[in-house]
Amino acid sequence: MEFIAQVQGLTAIAIGIIIGLGALGACLGIAIMGSKFLESAARQPELVPMLQGRMFLLAGLIDAAFIIGLAVALFFGVANPLLSKLA
Amino acid sequence: MSVEAESASGGLNEYITHHLHHGQIDTGLVDGKLGLFNWDSWAVSLVLGLLFLFWFWSVARRATSGVPGKMQAFVEMVVEFIDTQVKDSFHGDRRSVAPLALTIFMWVVFMNTMDLLPLDLPGWVVSMVAGEEAAHHFYMRVVPTADLNTTLGLSVTVFFILIGHALAAKGGFGFGKELLTAPFHAHGGMAVVLAPVNLIMNIIEWLVKPISLAMRLFGNMYGGELVFMLIAGLLASGVTFAPGVLFNAAWGIFHILIILLQAFIFMVLTVVYIAGAREGH
Numbered sequence: 001m002e003f004i005a006q007v008q009g010l011t012a013i014a015i016g017i018i019i020g021l022g023a024l025g026a027c028l029g030i031a032i033m034g035s036k037f038l039e040s041a042a043r044q045p046e047l048v049p050m051l052q053g054r055m056f057l058l059a060g061l062i063d064a065a066f067i068i069g070l071a072v073a074l075f076f077g078v079a080n081p082l083l084s085k086l087a
Numbered sequence: 088m089s090v091e092a093e094s095a096s097g098g099l100n101e102y103i104t105h106h107l108h109h110g111q112i113d114t115g116l117v118d119g120k121l122g123l124f125n126w127d128s129w130a131v132s133l134v135l136g137l138l139f140l141f142w143f144w145s146v147a148r149r150a151t152s153g154v155p156g157k158m159q160a161f162v163e164m165v166v167e168f169i170d171t172q173v174k175d176s177f178h179g180d181r182r183s184v185a186p187l188a189l190t191i192f193m194w195v196v197f198m199n200t201m202d203l204l205p206l207d208l209p210g211w212v213v214s215m216v217a218g219e220e221a222a223h224h225f226y227m228r229v230v231p232t233a234d235l236n237t238t239l240g241l242s243v244t245v246f247f248i249l250i251g252h253a254l255a256a257k258g259g260f261g262f263g264k265e266l267l268t269a270p271f272h273a274h275g276g277m278a279v280v281l282a283p284v285n286l287i288m289n290i291i292e293w294l295v296k297p298i299s300l301a302m303r304l305f306g307n308m309y310g311g312e313l314v315f316m317l318i319a320g321l322l323a324s325g326v327t328f329a330p331g332v333l334f335n336a337a338w339g340i341f342h343i344l345i346i347l348l349q350a351f352i353f354m355v356l357t358v359v360y361i362a363g364a365r366e367g368h
Binding site: 056057059060061063064067068069070071072074075078079 | 099100103104107299302303305306307309310313314316317348349351352355
């Protein structure tokens, strides 16, 4: 019984690390990109429509790794495959 | 897995595991898990693809150069949007690339939009038609792009299209030469030394393209579905029902943006990769 508890506890810590570090990276990336976008929008307002399209594209790319990590972490949270190896 | 979870969330675990299970057929071709075929992803993606084709074909057939109707105006808007995107990234003959981009974008949008359907809908329909017991053993996941098989199918096809474009633009020899000399250029002896390094880097670069395309789309859709399931499962009691509806609605509205954005990203990246394969370094 302690083995199951240990696997579950370590899985919980792992989920926290995955989501936390992923969110840290994604938020910093979007923040830096957003600040550059605002600067260039202030400098050249006529380019804003084009830059906005590119910005959304980049936002999707930056979020990609984080959301993949989120999906993996949530999968471990609800249907932990590591628990079945104990059987 | 869920048999050992005798905790308070045993019901939640079972609910989520049931909803994460694909409708599968065992083809028996390969032993074990590899022989399973996700018929739900295949059937839904086929129906949605045919729906898109039939819709655009019927509008194009009746297209007039006079005053357009609303349907024709909408289809023209979509086609022009895709064409603008392709024109921005690809400087060459667009006639083979733009239809591919249109197909990828519209098909992925249709497949992603299935995520907005209520999660319990297929099970509810089955329980209406065939009873409660049949619904317990009925597994269906209606979002094809939340299945890694579908997204890998799309991206591996794009990968072969990229290789086709590269071979067409540079020829077999030119393509091979570029694999060996690409990021690091040198002459004479150093070129021979750098060739394996270049080759490894190019192989990694070429393999990362389909894998990242597939994983990005899959991760976004699978994560979206999982969050829907978690909100529904965690906030399903009498008291928490109203906040549950609110949270699910908020996540659904956010997810509409993600659906369109991920399809757009897949399309733009395909076009950018094709442009890169044709023009080279």
